[in-house]
Amino acid sequence: xxxxxxxxxxxxxxxxxxxxxxxxxxxxxxxxxxxxxxxxxxxxxxxxxxxxxxxxxxxxxxxxxxxxxxxxxxxxxxxxxxxxxxxxxxxxxxxxxxxxxxx
Amino acid sequence: xxxxxxxxxxxxxxxxxxxxxxxxxxxxxxxxxxxxxxxxxxxxxxxxxxxxxxxxxxxxxxxxxxxxxxxxxxxxxxxxxxxxxxxxxxxxxxxxxxxxxxxxxxxxxxxxxxxxxxxxxxxxxxxxxxxxxxxxxxxxxxxxxxxxxxxxxxxxxxxxxxxxxxxxxxxxxxxxxxxxxxxxxxxxxxxxxxxxxxxxxxxxxxxxxxxxxxxxxxxxxxxxxxxxxxxxxxxxxx
Numbered sequence: 001x002x003x004x005x006x007x008x009x010x011x012x013x014x015x016x017x018x019x020x021x022x023x024x025x026x027x028x029x030x031x032x033x034x035x036x037x038x039x040x041x042x043x044x045x046x047x048x049x050x051x052x053x054x055x056x057x058x059x060x061x062x063x064x065x066x067x068x069x070x071x072x073x074x075x076x077x078x079x080x081x082x083x084x085x086x087x088x089x090x091x092x093x094x095x096x097x098x099x100x101x102x103x
Numbered sequence: 104x105x106x107x108x109x110x111x112x113x114x115x116x117x118x119x120x121x122x123x124x125x126x127x128x129x130x131x132x133x134x135x136x137x138x139x140x141x142x143x144x145x146x147x148x149x150x151x152x153x154x155x156x157x158x159x160x161x162x163x164x165x166x167x168x169x170x171x172x173x174x175x176x177x178x179x180x181x182x183x184x185x186x187x188x189x190x191x192x193x194x195x196x197x198x199x200x201x202x203x204x205x206x207x208x209x210x211x212x213x214x215x216x217x218x219x220x221x222x223x224x225x226x227x228x229x230x231x232x233x234x235x236x237x238x239x240x241x242x243x244x245x246x247x248x249x250x251x252x253x254x255x256x257x258x259x260x261x262x263x264x265x266x267x268x269x270x271x272x273x274x275x276x277x278x279x280x281x282x283x284x285x286x287x288x289x290x291x292x293x294x295x296x297x298x299x300x301x302x303x304x305x306x307x308x309x310x311x312x313x314x315x316x317x318x319x320x321x322x323x324x325x326x327x328x329x330x331x332x333x334x335x336x337x338x339x340x341x
Contacts, residue, residue, distance in 0.1 A: 017160035017162075020161050020188070026199075032202075050326070052286060055320055058311040
């Protein structure tokens, strides 16, 4: 006989999965049938860089100088059009070095 | 053309491999983080089966770390579901944005596209869309190895049950910031972009300091989009 307590982890996992999937699929229907142009298009075009920036803002702006400076170094590497893998390695190496020096 | 079907397959294979190549540096960071999550989950009392099921069904790193933090027996079901929803609400913005670039992918596969839409793959897909149309082959290349690595790494972590060390000690916690910064630079289009980033970064950092939880991503993303709408000067850019 399976009790509620035994089943609760599976119910929780299923519910978390549905909640997560809902967030991932809902955006597909938000814009369906809408005419995307003008001001609205400008806003949507800005979403990818705006969301990327928002995700990293706490790390690069509010954690400490090591992270902020490492972020600037990474941005320069990316601006120089170095390959993605090289840019990431430069970012990781800078943060490790700066944390060792500054902390 | 002698063999159009074969030529199409070769093209698809190449696009898939381009996706895998773009994703490869990300996997180097995802695997140790997946191992770490598995060990934390097992320390909190999740069985290996529960850990792997969560990785397959939820498939969301940040939400899974939060869930393990809150985990107890019996599981606080409604709290866990609510937390997963809040942590993942940023995906609404990501999926709305990416939905404009997947017209080459058959609509009946869009439910699969949604399941696979994690932050890193989303960012790489947006980057791809700047240069080329996003095909199903490319999207699978940039997502399937991610899913597979996450299932296996979290499962192995749960099996081992003890931590292999903290990824922050070797700077791997910064890998995602570095990935996002380098993708971000691809969207740079001069002063207008600087305004978007200043609005987004400023609002996100302030929200993060003011309110607990992951609201800062949605607040910053909307602030950046709002700035772009206000700065719109009547000239449509592509």
